[in-house]
Amino acid sequence: MATADIDDALQEVFLVVHRRIAEYEDRGLMRAWLFSISRQVSSHYHRGIKRAESRHRGLISSSPTDPEELVARREAERLGRHIPG
Numbered sequence: 001m002a003t004a005d006i007d008d009a010l011q012e013v014f015l016v017v018h019r020r021i022a023e024y025e026d027r028g029l030m031r032a033w034l035f036s037i038s039r040q041v042s043s044h045y046h047r048g049i050k051r052a053e054s055r056h057r058g059l060i061s062s063s064p065t066d067p068e069e070l071v072a073r074r075e076a077e078r079l080g081r082h083i084p085g
Contacts, residue, residue: 009045013038 016037024033 005045005049009041012041012045016041 013034017034020037024030
């Protein structure tokens, strides 16, 4: 995870805490409640990163290197057809 992503995730934790502070019940440790929120935000960010990487890999692996194949694929997409690749 890049530093900017960590900063974004930390800010998201603070926003979630701010939105949900009224739901906090003083029966348990606040530290455990904060950890739970942090874990959920972290999981959300990791899933998003994995989805983005998967999409990126799919684009790279399906990108033709042959200019004629590239033109054929673009034309097929324009016509709404699928060329297995």
